[in-house]
Each structure stands twice: as structure tokens, then as C-alpha cells.
Amino acid sequence: MWDYTDDVMDHFLKPRNVGYIEDADGVGEVGSLACGDALTFTFKLGDDGTIADAKFKTFGCASAVASSSVLTELVKGMTIEEAEKVTNDDIVDKLGGLPDQKMHCSVMGQEALEAAIANYRNKGKAVTPKEGKIICTCFGVTEEEIRKVVTEHGLTKAEQVTNFCKAGGGCGGCIGDIEKIIEEVQGAKAETAHTAAPVRPAKLTNIQKIQLVQQTINEQIRPALRADGGDIDLIDVDGNKVIVAFRGMCSQCKMAEFTMRDVVQARLKEFVSEDLVVEEEGKEDQHGGIK
Amino acid sequence: MTIVYMDNNATTKVAQEVVEEMLPYFTEFYGNPSSMHSFGGQVGKKVVEARQRIASLLGCTPDEIVFTSCGTESDNAAIRGVLESAGARRKIITSRIEHPAVLSTCRQLEAHGYMIVEIGVDKQGRLNLDELKDSVDENTALVTIMHANNETGVIFPIEEIAQLAKSKGVVFHTDAVQTVGKIPVNLKDSAIDLLSLSGHKLHGPKGVGVLYVRKGTRLTPFMVGGHQESGKRAGTENVPGIIALGKACQLAEQNIVHENTVVKDLRDRLEKKILETCTDSFVNGDTENRLPNTSNISFEFIEGESILMMLDMYGICASSGSACTSGSLEPSHVMRAMGVPFTAAHGSIRYSLSRYTTQQEVDFVAEKMPAIVNRLRELSPFVKT
Numbered sequence: 001m002w003d004y005t006d007d008v009m010d011h012f013l014k015p016r017n018v019g020y021i022e023d024a025d026g027v028g029e030v031g032s033l034a035c036g037d038a039l040t041f042t043f044k045l046g047d048d049g050t051i052a053d054a055k056f057k058t059f060g061c062a063s064a065v066a067s068s069s070v071l072t073e074l075v076k077g078m079t080i081e082e083a084e085k086v087t088n089d090d091i092v093d094k095l096g097g098l099p100d101q102k103m104h105c106s107v108m109g110q111e112a113l114e115a116a117i118a119n120y121r122n123k124g125k126a127v128t129p130k131e132g133k134i135i136c137t138c139f140g141v142t143e144e145e146i147r148k149v150v151t152e153h154g155l156t157k158a159e160q161v162t163n164f165c166k167a168g169g170g171c172g173g174c175i176g177d178i179e180k181i182i183e184e185v186q187g188a189k190a191e192t193a194h195t196a197a198p199v200r201p202a203k204l205t206n207i208q209k210i211q212l213v214q215q216t217i218n219e220q221i222r223p224a225l226r227a228d229g230g231d232i233d234l235i236d237v238d239g240n241k242v243i244v245a246f247r248g249m250c251s252q253c254k255m256a257e258f259t260m261r262d263v264v265q266a267r268l269k270e271f272v273s274e275d276l277v278v279e280e281e282g283k284e285d286q287h288g289g290i291k
Numbered sequence: 292m293t294i295v296y297m298d299n300n301a302t303t304k305v306a307q308e309v310v311e312e313m314l315p316y317f318t319e320f321y322g323n324p325s326s327m328h329s330f331g332g333q334v335g336k337k338v339v340e341a342r343q344r345i346a347s348l349l350g351c352t353p354d355e356i357v358f359t360s361c362g363t364e365s366d367n368a369a370i371r372g373v374l375e376s377a378g379a380r381r382k383i384i385t386s387r388i389e390h391p392a393v394l395s396t397c398r399q400l401e402a403h404g405y406m407i408v409e410i411g412v413d414k415q416g417r418l419n420l421d422e423l424k425d426s427v428d429e430n431t432a433l434v435t436i437m438h439a440n441n442e443t444g445v446i447f448p449i450e451e452i453a454q455l456a457k458s459k460g461v462v463f464h465t466d467a468v469q470t471v472g473k474i475p476v477n478l479k480d481s482a483i484d485l486l487s488l489s490g491h492k493l494h495g496p497k498g499v500g501v502l503y504v505r506k507g508t509r510l511t512p513f514m515v516g517g518h519q520e521s522g523k524r525a526g527t528e529n530v531p532g533i534i535a536l537g538k539a540c541q542l543a544e545q546n547i548v549h550e551n552t553v554v555k556d557l558r559d560r561l562e563k564k565i566l567e568t569c570t571d572s573f574v575n576g577d578t579e580n581r582l583p584n585t586s587n588i589s590f591e592f593i594e595g596e597s598i599l600m601m602l603d604m605y606g607i608c609a610s611s612g613s614a615c616t617s618g619s620l621e622p623s624h625v626m627r628a629m630g631v632p633f634t635a636a637h638g639s640i641r642y643s644l645s646r647y648t649t650q651q652e653v654d655f656v657a658e659k660m661p662a663i664v665n666r667l668r669e670l671s672p673f674v675k676t
Contacts, residue, residue: 002596012600018670033673034633036594036613036622040672057672061596061613065670138621170621226404 004062005096011066016073019055028115030108035139035166037064037105041112043075043083043120051075051083056112063095063102070094071109084117086110087152088164103163107149135177138170146178150185157191158182209272210237216271217244221264232264235281242268245281256280292606295652299492300441300469300585300643301610305535306494306542313496313535324528325519334530341537348540349486349503350477357502357523358533362468362489363392365502368513368524369464369485370396370435374405375511377432377462382406384426384434386418387628388442393435393466394624410436415577416445416629424455431461438467438486439474442612442625442641443576444585446474453482462508468492468500472543473550473582484508490532494645495539499532546646555583557653558644562586564657569664575631575639584644587612589635592674593667598640601663607656612639634673 004012024042031038037060046052054072058065070091075083088106092098098106132142149155149164158178162169168178183190204212217234225232231247244264246256265278296304322331324338342353349356359365370383370393385397387409394409401407408426411419418436427434434456439446449465456463464485470476472493478486485508490499504510504523516525566572571591590598595613602609612623613636621627626636642656668674 009600012597013604015670020672029672033592033637036633036637038672057670059592059671059673060594062600064594065597223403 002063002099002102004066004099007070007094007096008063008066008098011069011095012062015056015065015069017053017055017069018057020057021053021055024116026116026118026120028112028117028119030111030115031060032140033059036060037108039064039068039108039112041068041071041109041116043116045080045120050077050079060105060108061102063098063105064108066095067091067098067105067109068112071113075113080117080120083113086113089153100160100163104166107164135181136167136170136174139166141165141167143181146181147185150182154186156182156186156189204273206237212272213237213242213268213276216268217264220267220271224263225259230259240273240275240277242276242278243281244278295605295607295655297642297644297648297652297656298608298610299645299648300444300641302491302497303494303645304647305491305496306539308542309495309535309538312538313531316531316534321530324530325517337534338528338530341533344537344541344544345501348471348476348544349488350479350481351503352506354521355478355503355506357504357520358528358536359500359502359524360498360529361500362390362466362487362492363500364513365487365489365500366390366392366435366464366466367396368502369487369510370400370433372510372513373433373462373464373485373508374400376509380430380432382408382428382431384408384410384423384431384436386410386412386436386447388412388416388440388625389435389437390441390466390468393437397435405432406430412628414630416440416443416575416625417577417580418447418452420448420451423452427455427459427461429459431456431459433462433464435464435466438465438470438476439582440576440625441469442610442623442639443587443629444469444582444643445576446470446580446582449483450481453484457482469582472540472547473584475547478503478505485510490536490539493539493543495536496532499529499536501536549646551583554644554646554648557648557650558584558586558642560650561642561644561653561657562588564654565660568657568661572664573635575626575629575635585641586643587639587641589631590638590640590664591635592671593638593664595638595640597667598638598663601666602656602659605655605659607659610641610643612641613637 020040021042021044025045026043028041040057043051043054054075056068056072058068074086074090074094088110091106091109132144134140135143135146145165146161146167149161153164155161158168158175161167161178168175214234217232222232233245233247235243235245260278260280268276268278320334322334324331324335342356345356346353359368383397383405385393397407410423434452436447436449436452438449453463462484463482465483466487467476468487468489469492471488484505486503488501491497512523514525519525519528562574565588569590572588575587575589595611599609599611612626622636626639
């Protein structure tokens with residue numbers, strides 16, 4: 001059960017300004033049935049140039065309805081210039097907060113307002129559909145939209161992006177692309193799923209190191225290779241150089257080089273020591289190690 | 292506020308008789324059934340009685356009952372235990388509409404080199420039996436198909452599937468968490484090898500379950516340690532839970548006719564009234580082969596969480612297959628597997644009744660629904676007024 005604030009419940013149970021203004025000056029439609037929420041927002045300007053009336057129709061959960069309702073109250077009496085500055089944070093504040101996973105409901109409010117203002121500026125002409133590369137195909141979210149929520153809200157994790165604009169919340173196939181965008185925007189602040197600081201022993205004796213290497217191969221590496229019909233043996237540990245041999249399918253596999261870097265070396269670095277270099281038996285000289 | 296509980300496929304109220312039966316085993320008879328003294332031994336006798344009561348409901352022998360901590364543990368123990376004993380066979384056949392206890396277990400095993408085949412369903416949520424027949428082969432270790440689906444209540448022909456598996460020498464497991472106590476289950480003349488059930492779905496407490504293991508089924512224990520449950524499941528018995536489950540099963544056996552007459556009639560009454568009074572609504576799932584207590588209805592153009600929140604204002608408890616209720620962003624995997632259009636999947640509500648449901652409650656829910664649906668449709672941009 002969601003922990004909704006009293007304001008959210010109040011706006012959900014007694015929504016303000018439900019409807020559709022027939023002779024509206026601006027119309028914004030966002031979302032779709034497939035996505036699970038959708039909002040049509042209309043406004044009418046008064047003689048003084050401020051928003052005299054605003055109405056909404058929303059398909060969605062309690063927080064989507066409440067966000068829409070509060071949006072209509074927020075913008076009434078504003079000039080277009082003032083309304084343009086309204087963000088989803090204003091909606092969230094007015095509601096006394098939203099659960100993290102429901103932030104996208106407030107973003108939908110902001111998007112509908114932006115769409116309606118664009119529609120007004122284009123004098124009722126249909127606003128061109130969104131441009132740019134679609135990153136999340138499940139919910140049709142573009143690179144531009146992801147970049148925007150990341151920038152505006154200082155997001156550092158893909159999970160947060162999902163909360164704000166749904167991207168990555170379907171099949172999850174685009175999480176890697178989302179993380180790349182976060183990295184581009186946030187640089188070092190970006191947190192990818194794999195960068196949680198691994199727990200590694202501070203200092204190892206040689207015996208401990210060898211044992212830990214063997215244990216890591218047994219527990220963390222071998223099952224993954226066996227799943228594809230391959231196997232791996234630890235041949236030797238020489239200082240920080242770990243020498244292994246691929247068996248079974250792995251020994252003939254063209255992808256072995258990637259397995260070596262992305263699985264074997266990555267796991268050993270994660271669980272044993274960042275300084276380790278892994279080499280395949282008999283190929284030490286050819287490769288000179290994988291750096 | 293009075294609670295009107297129509298979410299019995301999620302969990303049930305513990306029967307008063309069950310509570311009374313279990314309570315003395317917390318403070319008065321708290322001995323360990325494995326102990327050598329008579330203080331513990333008397334508890335052991337009560338556990339034997341519970342085992343007999345459960346065996347009676349299922350139509351099996353008491354030594355085929357293995358107590359676990361829940362339905363999920365039973366499913367995990369069955370699937371993992373069979374695979375460990377399966378030798379070179381590497382394939383598991385299941386369905387797309389299984390409970391996560393089975394589906395997540397299978398998908399995790401896929402990452403460990405097992406091949407998983409997920410059988411699809413049609414628009415009425417019925418299993419594609421041809422696809423199933425084509426998939427079972429000599430590499431198959433296990434077929435695991437639920438007895439009835441928790442969201443739609445659709446019942447699957449598990450006896451037919453069990454026979455098919457048997458003919459190919461494949462072990463068959465069924466997650467019967469939703470069916471035991473609601474429809475008759477008789478394992479005596481059955482080809483089912485393994486069956487999971489859960490205490491809290493049939494008016495027993497949470498934290499106790501059963502895995503039925505047919506004699507002769509090769510199964511490696513999932514939980515090892517002491518010699519409890521004849522070495523099939525280690526760990527000190529949840530004595531009060533087991534005694535409670537025994538009583539719950541005894542009551543379920545007495546109530547099975549009631550479930551399929553009185554409860555079924557109440558469900559039909561609720562469904563009929565809702566379909567009559569709410570436009571653009573329809574039942575999800577095969578109404579011919581369905582649990583007597585379950586009704587899953589889609590209301591088009593409105594969203595399930597909103598409906599639940601409105602019902603909650605009246606103290607009415609139900610569930611939804613909508614995306615929003617789960618915290619994920621997509622509607623339920625069952626609705627999607629059935630190909631229920633998004634317009635309706637987001638607005639699906641499951642009402643699940645029990646022997647404690649009254650006609651007044653049914654009428655109360657049926658009376659509130661049209662106003663809720665109309666109210667939300669007034670808000671919906673997809674309804675043109």
C-alpha cells in the first residue's frame with residue numbers, strides 16, 4: 001500500500017477542475033493507455049493575459065489524479081511566462097510529497113503543462129511529436145527526456161530515472177543506455193549498478209591471495225562458464241599475475257577474450273584485488289596480459 | 292469502519308477453531324517433538340494427527356506430507372530438489388502465468404544452465420496443451436504447472452498434464468496453493484508427483500506450508516540439517532503452525548461442498564450485478580473452469596489502483612493487476628500473457644471470496660462499484676462525454 005499524504009488523498013477523492021475546456025487557448029495531451037497513465041490538460045486565458053481557467057482529465061492512479069488536480073490550481077492566475085516556470089517539484093511540494101516510485105506522475109503534469117503552452121504558442125496547431133532517439137521502447141521515452149530529468153533533478157541512478165519518467169521500468173533493456181546518459185550529464189557523480197564498493201580484504205598474504213583467487217573462481221566464475229558448457233582451471237598465481245586455462249567450450253570459443261576480461265578478470269578484481277592481471281596459460285607472451 | 296474482505300486469494304482470516312487448536316502449543320505444550328521425554332513426545336503425537344488430517348484432505352498417505360515454512364519454500368524445494376536428482380536432464384517446462392515463487396526460481400535456474408520452456412495461454416487464460424505436449428522430451432527433468440491461477444482463478448487440467456509427464460518419465464509438480472480447500476484434490480488416483488500448498492490461503496496461519504512428495508519421487512532435500520521430516524526437510528518443526536494447518540485442512544474438508552455451492556453462488560451474484568451495472572466491463576479468464584471464489588473483472592478506460600483506493604474508502608479489500616499497484620510499471624504478467632488489451636489490463640480488479648463472505652457484503656460491494664467506476668470515468672480522458 002502506498003503511503004500517500006493527506007493532500008494527495010484529498011485531491012484524489014475531491015479532484016478540482018475536472019473537465020475539458022472546449023474553446024481552450026492551450027491543449028496538452030501526454031501519456032497513453034498503454035503506459036498506464038495519461039493526462040489531457042486545457043487552459044483558457046482571461047482578458048488580463050493570465051490563466052483564467054484550467055481543467056484536466058486523467059487516466060491513472062491516485063497520485064496521477066492528484067498531481068493533475070493540483071496543477072490546475074497552481075497555474076490559475078499565472079501569466080504564461082510564470083506558468084512556464086512551474087516544474088514537477090512545485091506539484092510535489094503542493095501535495096506534501098509523493099512516493100519515489102510515483103514521481104513520474106508529477107512529471108506527467110509538468111509535461112502536459114509544457115505541451116499546452118507550446119500548443120498556445122503555436123496558435124492551436126498540433127505540436128510536433130517528440131523528436132530524438134527513443135531510448136526506452138517500452139514507454140517511448142527519448143534521450144532528450146531522460147537527459148532533462150537527470151539534469152533538472154540531479155539524478156545519479158537509473159532507478160531514479162525510472163521513478164521520474166518511467167524509462168527502464170519495462171523490460172529493463174535500456175538500463176545500460178540510461179546509465180550512459182547519467183554518466184554524460186553527471187560525470188563522476190553517476191552511480192552505475194555495478195559500482196557499489198566491493199568488500200575486499202585490505203591486505204593479503206600470498207597464501208590468502210591464492211586461496212581467495214581459487215575461491216572466487218569456484219564460486220563466482222566457474223558456474224557462469226559452466227552454464228555455457230565451458231570451464232576454467234587456476235594454473236598459477238605469480239605476484240599479481242593470475243594464470244588460468246579455459247576448458248570445454250571456452251577453449252574453442254571466439255568470445256573467450258571477452259569472457260577473460262569481462263568475467264574472469266572483472267570478478268577477480270572485484271573480489272580479490274584491483275591490482276590483479278589475468279592471463280591465459282600458454283598465451284602469456286602473445287597477449288602480454290589484459291590490461 | 293467495517294472491513295469487507297474480498298482478497299482471500301492474497302491471504303485469509305485464520306479460523307477461530309484453528310487459533311484455539313494451536314494456542315496451547317505456544318506456552319503449555321511447548322516441547323520439541325524430536326525429544327525423548329514424554330513432554331515432547333505428546334507434541335509429536337499431535338503433529339502426527341495434523342499430518343493425518345492433511346493427508347485425508349489430499350487423499351494421500353501421511354508419510355507423503357513434508358512440512359515447510361510456506362508455499363514459496365515448497366515450490367523452491369520441489370523445483371531445486373528434482374533438478375539435483377535429475378542427472379543429465381536439463382530442461383524445465385512451466386507456464387508464463389505461474390506465481391513468482393515458481394517463475395523466478397525457474398528464471399534463476401536458467402542462468403545456471405537449465406533450459407526453461409514457458410508455455411503460453413490463450414485469451415481466456417487457458418494453457419496451450421499442444422505446445423506443452425511438443426515440449427516434453429527425454430531431456431526434460433520437470434514439468435511444473437500451477438493447479439489454478441491466482442489472478443484469474445482459471446483451473447488447469449493438471450491430471451492430464453501429470454499423465455503426459457509420467458508417460459515420458461518426467462517428474463510433475465503443481466503449485467496448488469490456490470486450490471487446496473477450494474476445490475477437491477485427490478492424489479490417490481493421480482499421477483502428480485509433487486504438490487505445494489500454503490496454510491494461510493485456507494484459513495490457517497502464515498508461516499506454514501506443505502510439500503506433498505509421492506512415494507518414490509527422487510528429490511534431494513532443499514534444507515539440510517537435522518533428521519526432521521524423515522530427512523526430507525531439516526529444521527525444528529513449526530509445531531503450532533503445523534497443528535493449525537492440520538485443523539485448517541480438516542475444516543476445509545468439511546467445507547468443500549460449501550465452497551462450491553454457497554461461495555460460488557455469492558461469487559456469481561457479485562459478478563452478475565457488477566457486469567449489469569457497470570458498462571464496459573468484462574470477466575477475465577475461462578468462466579467454465581474457474582475457482583468458485585474468484586472473479587477478475589476489467590473496467591475499461593480506468594485504472595486499477597484508483598479503483599482500489601476508492602474501494603478502500605468503504606473498507607472494501609480487493610486486488611488489481613494494474614501496473615501501479617505493484618510498484619512496477621507494467622500490468623500483471625498474467626494479464627499480459629493472456630493478451631488482455633492495455634485499456635483493460637490496467638483496470639482489472641480481482642475479487643476473491645471465502646466461506647466467511649456474506650450476501651450483505653456482496654451486495655454492498657456490488658452497490659458501490661457503479662458509482663466508483665462512473666466517477667473515475669468522468670476523470671478519464673479516454674471516455675468522451
